[in-house]
Amino acid sequence: MTLSILLMVSSALFCIGLLAALSRRHAIFILIGIEMMLAAANINFIAFWRYNAQPQPTGVIVAIFAIAIAAAEAAVGLALIIAIYRHYRTTNVDQLDRLKG
């Protein structure tokens, strides 16, 4: 199993996340797309750590930090979506075009 196959899997996951973030109109699924892209990046970090024989587990540490930050981002993002829904009564990002509060 070479590294390039793993990288292809992670880039496929990244592009699926990009597809979700670009094509979906529902705000939650844009967030899900971003989470998928972060997960693809994590796969890359872990893969590069595994295929590179160095003692320091830097890739693993970066992946752990990325997961923590992604969790914080998801919590704030979902709270924002709920706040927006309460105000505008929609979660469709195309309809959120008013600058006035």
Place this chain on the structure above:
Amino acid sequence: MINIAFFIIAALTLGSALAAATNPKLMHAALSFAIAFVGVSTLFFWLGAEFVGLVQIFVYIGAVAVLIVFTILLTRREGEQLRGFNWSGVVVALAVFAGLVWSILKSPSMSILPPEVSPLTVKRIGEVLMSDYVWPLMGVGVLLTVALLGALILAMEDKRE
């Protein structure tokens, strides 16, 4: 055998990720998102990073997926259909994918096999986190606290109205 396991995991992950990205039924898409992230964490297990895989399951399935399904329930409206799908996104995603695959195939340094290493223990991760990465760790702690408070304030009902 191990390669077969990898391909099954990869196919499951990518298939459910695609379902999460395109399924018009919101709840089914959210549940396939959960399956996709189980697949990603299995991939971490397969790569020998058990701790990250467990943290991934813990954070994403135990917390983020539950948050997402709750948000879907809270923002659901009867009769509203959000079937909008922007087809230009497909083109962009395919173009990016083609570019990435092309660059991976063009670089011969990527087609290497994994070296034999001793498995990474949780103790080692803890030691590294507490010595070399102690400032980033504290930063993440502060960030999580701020995110917790921020999310709470954002989602709280306005009492004045």
Place this chain on the structure above:
Amino acid sequence: MHFLPPGHDLIASFVSALLNISGVLIVFLTLFAAMSVLERKILGRMQNRYGPNRVGPFGLLQPVADGIKMLIKEDIVPARADKVVHFLAPIIIAAVAMLTLGIIPYGRNMTPLSIDGGILFFFAIGSTTELAVFMAGWGSNNKFSMLGAMRAIAQMVSYELPLIITTLPVVMIVGSLSPDQIVAAQSKYWFVFTPWGLAAFLLFFTSGLVESNRTPFDVPEGESEIVAGHMTEYSGFKYATFFLAEYFGMFAISGLAVTLFLGGWHAPLSILRFVPSYIWFFGKLSILLFVFVWARGTLPRTRVDQVMNFAWKFMLPMAFTCVVSAAVWHYAGRGFFAWIWSLVIIAGVYMTLSILLDTKKKFAPRVYRFAE
């Protein structure tokens, strides 16, 4: 898990995995059957009646009759239910409950799945239950199911925090997340005999009662309020699967409590070492299971707001106190004075909380009103 060498080693590991799985399943399915009849008999004794005594000697074959009844019952799926989600929910719940049983050391060298981060594995896999409960509630397309699932998730999320934080002192003192090493560290004394260990054990056990949705915290499936919670629309074998998952979750939580605080498979006295280690483990496990049944027979069901207030205002501060107290115990040398200091901290916080949380509500005699 990672990079097994090719050839016969793979087959050997496969066979050993199968043996492990079948061993765990046989033992715990038997325990499930025994528990289901013993619980009813103990409850019967507590309520001044006999309990099941018709099938077989002393009614001990009751689980067989129950199993046949569950298997041949009609399996009803609501017409407007989400068929796939409705079908998957009991499977996921049962699978998760069985997986969590895997990391517990049942005896000397008797851990089915010994991985480095065993405790983390337990909680990571266990947290998947919440999503499965949600799937059951949402897939049934029933208001009672959804309400039950909401209640279940709310209380499981709230009590997961004290549950995990009370394991932290043990992990801190031992310096490992692996259950085997935690048991090995308790060969001299069990952690329940230290002040922080006792407090953490009580908090852990209470959280475990909530996590497995048992009385007095069976708010999600309170029969008198919301039929059967997220299990309302399930019948026949699927309902039996939920039942099985509840019992397996109970076994797993009790097993982890034994592993973390009650010395795992260690004998209480060194002269009793000749008794096989797994007998000690299952002895301690059955005592904890009896306490589960005892609590069910004794305590009335709590209200939803009481459960949540208790979690956030009492359990969580006490759990953090256990962590601090364990740290003090460690740095004060683990001796007699460490014991005293640790006790002082826990008692101080307990007293402060009891003063702060006192709502000055005076209890009046209950007034009965009858229809006229």
